[in-house]
Amino acid sequence: MPRRSAETPDATPGAAASRSTIADVARVAGVSKATVSRFLNRRDELLTRDIAARVEAAIAELGYSPSPMAQALKRGRTRLIGLVVADVTNPFSVAVLRGAEQACQEAGYLVMLFNLGNQAARELEAIEALSSYQVEGFILNTLGSDPAALAAATRLGKPVVLVDRRHAGMQSDFVSLDNAGAVLLAAGHLAEQGHGELLFISEPTAGVSSRQERAQAFQAFLATHDGHSGHSGQLQGSLFECDEQHPQALDAALLAARQRAGSRRLGVLASNAVVTLRVAAALARLGWHFGEELGFVGFDETEWAPHVGPGLSAIAQPTGDLGRIAARCLLERLQGHQLPPRQTLLPGRLIVRGSSRKV
Amino acid sequence: MPRRSAETPDATPGAAASRSTIADVARVAGVSKATVSRFLNRRDELLTRDIAARVEAAIAELGYSPSPMAQALKRGRTRLIGLVVADVTNPFSVAVLRGAEQACQEAGYLVMLFNLGNQAARELEAIEALSSYQVEGFILNTLGSDPAALAAATRLGKPVVLVDRRHAGMQSDFVSLDNAGAVLLAAGHLAEQGHGELLFISEPTAGVSSRQERAQAFQAFLATHDGHSGHSGQLQGSLFECDEQHPQALDAALLAARQRAGSRRLGVLASNAVVTLRVAAALARLGWHFGEELGFVGFDETEWAPHVGPGLSAIAQPTGDLGRIAARCLLERLQGHQLPPRQTLLPGRLIVRGSSRKV
DNA sequence: TTGTATGCGTTATCAC
DNA sequence: GTGATAACGCATACAA
Numbered sequence: 001m002p003r004r005s006a007e008t009p010d011a012t013p014g015a016a017a018s019r020s021t022i023a024d025v026a027r028v029a030g031v032s033k034a035t036v037s038r039f040l041n042r043r044d045e046l047l048t049r050d051i052a053a054r055v056e057a058a059i060a061e062l063g064y065s066p067s068p069m070a071q072a073l074k075r076g077r078t079r080l081i082g083l084v085v086a087d088v089t090n091p092f093s094v095a096v097l098r099g100a101e102q103a104c105q106e107a108g109y110l111v112m113l114f115n116l117g118n119q120a121a122r123e124l125e126a127i128e129a130l131s132s133y134q135v136e137g138f139i140l141n142t143l144g145s146d147p148a149a150l151a152a153a154t155r156l157g158k159p160v161v162l163v164d165r166r167h168a169g170m171q172s173d174f175v176s177l178d179n180a181g182a183v184l185l186a187a188g189h190l191a192e193q194g195h196g197e198l199l200f201i202s203e204p205t206a207g208v209s210s211r212q213e214r215a216q217a218f219q220a221f222l223a224t225h226d227g228h229s230g231h232s233g234q235l236q237g238s239l240f241e242c243d244e245q246h247p248q249a250l251d252a253a254l255l256a257a258r259q260r261a262g263s264r265r266l267g268v269l270a271s272n273a274v275v276t277l278r279v280a281a282a283l284a285r286l287g288w289h290f291g292e293e294l295g296f297v298g299f300d301e302t303e304w305a306p307h308v309g310p311g312l313s314a315i316a317q318p319t320g321d322l323g324r325i326a327a328r329c330l331l332e333r334l335q336g337h338q339l340p341p342r343q344t345l346l347p348g349r350l351i352v353r354g355s356s357r358k359v
Numbered sequence: 360m361p362r363r364s365a366e367t368p369d370a371t372p373g374a375a376a377s378r379s380t381i382a383d384v385a386r387v388a389g390v391s392k393a394t395v396s397r398f399l400n401r402r403d404e405l406l407t408r409d410i411a412a413r414v415e416a417a418i419a420e421l422g423y424s425p426s427p428m429a430q431a432l433k434r435g436r437t438r439l440i441g442l443v444v445a446d447v448t449n450p451f452s453v454a455v456l457r458g459a460e461q462a463c464q465e466a467g468y469l470v471m472l473f474n475l476g477n478q479a480a481r482e483l484e485a486i487e488a489l490s491s492y493q494v495e496g497f498i499l500n501t502l503g504s505d506p507a508a509l510a511a512a513t514r515l516g517k518p519v520v521l522v523d524r525r526h527a528g529m530q531s532d533f534v535s536l537d538n539a540g541a542v543l544l545a546a547g548h549l550a551e552q553g554h555g556e557l558l559f560i561s562e563p564t565a566g567v568s569s570r571q572e573r574a575q576a577f578q579a580f581l582a583t584h585d586g587h588s589g590h591s592g593q594l595q596g597s598l599f600e601c602d603e604q605h606p607q608a609l610d611a612a613l614l615a616a617r618q619r620a621g622s623r624r625l626g627v628l629a630s631n632a633v634v635t636l637r638v639a640a641a642l643a644r645l646g647w648h649f650g651e652e653l654g655f656v657g658f659d660e661t662e663w664a665p666h667v668g669p670g671l672s673a674i675a676q677p678t679g680d681l682g683r684i685a686a687r688c689l690l691e692r693l694q695g696h697q698l699p700p701r702q703t704l705l706p707g708r709l710i711v712r713g714s715s716r717k718v
Numbered sequence: 719t720t721g722t723a724t725g726c727g728t729t730a731t732c733a734c
Numbered sequence: 735g736t737g738a739t740a741a742c743g744c745a746t747a748c749a750a
Binding site: 378380381382392393396397399400425426428429430431432433434 | 742743744745746
């Protein structure tokens with residue numbers, strides 16, 4: 001079948017108006033494909049002025065743009081970055097995504113997103129799907145529970161940057177909030193505001209590194225201050241993992257903590273926004289109020305934090321920067337820089353609202 | 360340079376372990392490339408048992424999987440769907456994304472996401488970038504302000520499904536909430552709960568169809584009930600567009616509405632979650648409270664709606680279904696079904712909480 | 719039933 | 735400076 005001539009508008013619905021190719025441009029310009037290709041890739045060197053002009057005109061006339069697919073096939077470079085996210089519903093992940101996307105776009109890369117929908121089992125699948133599309137590197141914000149996934153990526157020789165969550169035995173670059181510092185910031189603030197009994201509430205750790213780090217930092221904080229008497233006498237605290245399935249267990253944990261507190265004030269630290277919402281639900285069931293029966297600080301700043309109760313104090317993560325830095329980190333490796341695995345830790349910012357202020 | 364032999368593990372870091380190709384499989388299995396290809400695509404017909412076994416073994420040994428890029432180049436089919444979103448930060452968009460993604464995945468398609476970051480100017484750019492990767496169709500949840508964008512998609516003969524927002528002069532399938540019905544539901548509820556003065560608050564319409572539809576439906580509701588005396592005397596209402604830049608204008612609008620209400624109760628209807636947050640901020644400035652100085656219903660159900668004030672009543676959109684239906688709609692067209700443009704309108708669901716209940 | 723040859727749209731290596 | 739031509743990895747018409 002002869003190629004459809006370029007002049008034919010081809011209004012036939014359904015019959016995709018086949019994109020014009022480099023061959024079409026060459027024919028219209030009356031030159032060879034090689035010349036067109038040269039014009040495109042190394043337009044400055046070795047080109048007669050009038051030939052360059054003709055090629056340029058032909059490209060404009062046909063609205064030609066090269067096929068990244070074919071280019072990828074030939075060059076082995078796709079200018080594609082694979083971004084795997086545990087859950088797009090998570091605002092933290094989305095914020096990171098935005099930062100990464102922006103940095104990639106500036107560098108002429110396109111981001112291919114794969115959403116796990118919190119199914120850890122799909123982690124390997126994601127990496128394979130993405131790498132079959134020849135993405136040049138990965139940004140991973142996943143559970144990190146499947147070692148095979150990370151192995152697959154490195155086996156393929158593709159650089160990986162991990163965000164927020166480490167993977168077991170990883171050799172990759174890593175970008176994250178300074179969890180230890182952030183916990184200190186929050187717990188210190190609660191103590192300073194006169195909360196003598198602290199409760200750290202987390203999702204089930206389930207091997208997620210950031211959750212572990214935050215819990216450990218909290219324990220370290222307690223150990224440091226144990227025996228010391230703070231602003232309101234003895235400082236003590238405990239940890240609780242709140243399971244989605246058993247909300248009443250959270251209620252019980254809160255009641256128990258209040259009991260332990262006695263005359264001291266109870267301060268609660270929620271390890272992320274999901275936990276914050278669960279705590280809010282628990283308070284509603286108990287008839288408690290933020291800033292009254294308990295002081296509160298939660299990880300992750302959200303748009304709704306100012307409007308719940310007296311305003312929820314929060315640890316804001318530099319999400320955009322995390323994404324941007326992760327992307328830049330990856331892009332540097334793509335340039336071929338041989339560097340040892342780097343870790344970048346960014347500080348959190350405490351935003352104080354009514355929920356944690358001394359009455 | 361001779362191809363690296365398959366047995367070499369090639370641990371050289373940085374030197375991407377080149378994926379094995381169909382040629383490698385053919386060589387290992389001792390057959391031709393065509394045979395391998397046939398095994399892959401039409402494995403049932405025409406294949407000697409032992410040859411099939413050999414090919415299968417070779418594939419397993421090499422961990423071979425075909426390159427979608429090369430397949431796309433050859434077949435013209437990529438199994439890629441382009442999804443353009445005005446703003447990934449918008450929970451509505453993300454929820455739609457999830458539904459669409461799931462449906463596409465089930466059909467063996469991969470979703471390529473392009474985020475506009477609310478820059479309308481990038482709409483055309485998005486469509487061109489995506490279509491250069493040969494996506495087979497588009498799901499668009501964009502501003503719809505750039506007619507050239509939609510034109511570009513249809514010019515390329517690629518089917519398009521619009522979600523939530525219509526485009527000017529569109530010929531495409533369209534999936535959305537039944538905005539008129541939803542407004543009736545919300546306004547009717549407010550009236551029924553004894554709110555005699557209604558205020559509809561929207562973002563600047565700016566040509567976004569869903570905003571227009573909601574505003575018009577509200578006006579229609581007022582027209583219908585004008586003169587009629589409802590549960591609390593005369594029913595009246597007005598509309599206000601709240602600009603992000605001038606929050607104090609919103610405060611003034613609320614005060615004015617309260618004034619007009621006189622002894623009647625004031626009911627406020629927010630046209631989306633962003634507006635709801637702005638109203639919450641305004642109430643904080645005015646010292647008002649949801650459910651007291653005003654009754655409230657907002658479009659879009661959010662995770663935080665139950666925890667703001669006495670709980671915010673909301674119109675929940677069937678976001679997951681919207682995405683799923685949009686994807687299925689597109690996939691049907693991809694199968695080659697020639698159908699006229701379809702519109703699918705899904706009903707909203709009213710969730711009543713403290714903010715709108717009769718005291 | 720299997721192998722050979724060709725082309726998808728590019729880029730790169732040669733000649734000219 | 736420019737033009738043939740051979741790959742890249744795959745699918746397919748055709749030959750055997």
